[in-house]
Amino acid sequence: MTKNKILDISIDLFSEYGYDGVSIRQIAREVGIRESSIYNHYSGKQAILDAIFNYYIGEIVSDDIPIEQAALNLDKGFDFFYRAGSEAFLSKLRKERMMKITRLFFIESYHNEHVKNFLKEAIIQGPVNGWINLFNMMKAKNVIRDDCDVKQLSESFFYYGMFLFYEHFIINYPEDDEKFLEEFLRKTENHAKIIFNSAKI
Amino acid sequence: MTKNKILDISIDLFSEYGYDGVSIRQIAREVGIRESSIYNHYSGKQAILDAIFNYYIGEIVSDDIPIEQAALNLDKGFDFFYRAGSEAFLSKLRKERMMKITRLFFIESYHNEHVKNFLKEAIIQGPVNGWINLFNMMKAKNVIRDDCDVKQLSESFFYYGMFLFYEHFIINYPEDDEKFLEEFLRKTENHAKIIFNSAKI
DNA sequence: GTCTATACCCAGATAGAC
């Protein structure tokens, strides 16, 4: 189906060169049709980008709330949580398409308000709040000290991982996604131990 | 001097809209001359960008190595170091111009190899190595535990601050620089305590 | 050093034949 091929190739090109760095002509060339034919499938360049964003948001916003689920077994120790949290965070990104679009989000965030707000709320604030809830529960159950600043703990934990992502998608691009995700789990695991070790009773 | 005005306005516009998002026409309009007159001062658009980068690099790469200096007084405690480290990191950025160009670097890093390499080496790897040295000294003087992974400690400390920068320059833009820098010092101070608390003997 | 005028290119998008 041509429409799908356009989307696929647009994801490839946009995620590599950015939205402004790719022309309709270039997309058409790679798809193997003329520019004008694109407009039979999408009303314009912006419409392709919208389709990409809608796909991404549809995939990433699903109905499970894994951190809260994990919190039900608070006795399993901290190791259990960062694994649950990280896995929840990563499970949606394991597809190559999703990784590409994530890079595109990082690229476009500086001048696209929709992307900026999505990153801010769904990717940063949402998870941070999840970790705040978890640390609060841990505090209530005397797993971590009472004088801990849970918001600071959450940010201290989460922002480290966020920068690993930025580093991967921007600074180290192009770098193998699989290899990075392995490294990411290992590093955030070590990082989580540092944070938890500092807070535990 | 017109040449300086061109540079100044280019910094303003590039840092807001990105290099590709600004035209020579637009720069000329804001300067108050015609496009063609720009070429009496700079050989082209790229040359303006080069001048901006050279200015930035000239300002940021100076001869002091503050972390190593700070390490000479290792007995002053950890508080002393993150303050020294953070201040060293921030002192170069206190000018409005430097903050603007830093945002420009974040924006352009995804497709400008020079910027990418500069961020990678001077902004990330350099400071991380400084902290690695410091943590190694602390280990040698039995200030932190012997089984600490100093590379992980350094990244765990430093990447948090890096993401605060990304958040400020991209996600929260436009946000007051002064206010952010205060917040940054407060947050990284708290973060440093968490990291150090986890590692200390 | 600045101006007008212009060359040249590539962008997004549309009309209408097949």
Next chain:
DNA sequence: GTCTATCTGGGTATAGAC
């Protein structure tokens, strides 16, 4: 649904008068 042809607008850059 794809094509050719074309429109319109914006971009960088240059030539040459003042």
